[in-house]
Amino acid sequence: MRPLDWAVMVLTLTAIISYGLWRARGAATTDSYLRAGKTMPWYAMALSIMATQASAITFISTTGQGYVDGMRFVQFYFGLPLAMIVVCLTAVPIFHRANVYTAYEYLEKRFDAKTRTLVSIIFLIQRGLAVGLALAAPAIVLTVLLGWPDQITTLVMGVIVITYTVLGGVKAITWTDFQQMLIMMAGLGTALIMAINLLPEGIGLTGALTVAGAAGKLNPVTTDFSWTDRYNIWSGLFGGMFLALSYFGCDQSQVQRYLTGSSITQSRLSLLFNAVAKIPMQFLILLTGTVVFAFFTFIQPPLLFHPGDMAKLKADPAYPALQQKFDNAFRQRHESAAKMVHGEPTREEFKSAQRDIDDTRKQAAKITGGNDTNYIFLHFVTNYLPPGIVGLVIAAILGAAMSVISGEVNSLATVSVIDIYKRLLRPVAEDGHYLWVSRAFTAFWGVYAVVTAQFAKNLGSLVEAVNLLGSFFYGGILGVFALAMYFPKVGANGAFIGVLAGEAAIFALHFTGAASFLWYNVAGCIVVILTGNLVSRLTARTP
């Protein structure tokens, strides 16, 4: 990074965090610290919800996904608007009326303390594992850019996030997220425009789309059905809807965002904004990845984008032959792409060269044992964007990372305090005590995130790793909330056993490989509902 990039990055991040802390001044009660005193307007919550989902992973990994696999990943979000409608109809009014701090408090009101505690612990395990992944992604950025060791990068990121999260609580997080989301949109838009502008003369967006289309990258809707195919319209609509329902209806990191709303209307509007904006945003991120693919059709990329893996490959005896094969395939692809853009029938030659390139990259990855999907966009940004813009894009990536980590740390602390500490360990105390404990738990989970981030590297595409991890637990949690809201005859024991059965079913599906992870939520939720109803019937007392 050049001095101008450093200046842009540091100024942007300092301004965002200062603004968030300024807006959060005077958070002197547990209610204002954990729920912002229920005063937040819809637009702040809407962008905060988007920012909490749009992590550094979204920038780094989704663009890489667009480059490698094309645009079909966007289908993963097709179920989200439907889920938002269901959440607006059910969870939002129920949680507002129950006047809860966490979604799991409602489970005790509906069932009993053991169901609330079980689901709270499942949340703490699942979200606790994910928070390390969220911190590992920006560590990749800083490691590539600065050459710092991973331990230092995660520590620096962690300390910044812990500072403003501990000091300002959910209000600081929401207003910081608001600013971060605006910077993310600016960074994303700039990266896409720059990628188009950097294409060779005479290519333009139309030429880029012609090239990406010929390579099979422009596939935002695929209708073929397979239980094991991760991304098609059916898994997106149904599996994606269940995942989004679990995420927005039952995951405290999201529920806490809209529980800060001043009314049901404000909370609903914030969710519906996401229903409308999320899919186009993902489409643009993936499109950026495919334009970067077109860019590297005309400008030769490295054989592998991960600098460490590339160094490892160069030390292997097979390297010269692989590089030669890659160079030849690149030349053939370049020539056929240039002719194709100008209307010549060279599509088959282009496809053949693309296959050779893919094969060579696969062979190289086999030797290094790594996956360079997360490094593609970073390589493009740091090597081809002009000074200042690099700083803005990196600030957007870091801002995205911080918004996710702060939201997750805050929700983990809230569940730890409200559902575990206050409920089980110390039910009666001064409000000031709970405020102090909330800050202490926030600091604890921040430190925990830094430590677990060390183990979250080299997991392939990080965005898939996060979604896969969520799918292990979301189905069970969604099922118990569905029982609570839609099955009034189901009692506490039915719900408790139902959750355990649902989780068992999900793990059985995973270890037998019977279905793609997007179906875990559907299966887990159905098993919880069926088991809950069955157990309640069997254990119902006759009058």
Place this chain on the structure above:
Amino acid sequence: MKQVIDEPPPFLGSWRRIYILVILYLVTLITAFWFFGKAWSS
């Protein structure tokens, strides 16, 4: 349970109409993506 008033939305008059609009928007988006894919992949 706390008494919370369920207000109408600030536009379109009812939440039902807003939800229908969101579903229509989703259908339009998927259709547009399908045509986009067809147009550039052929």
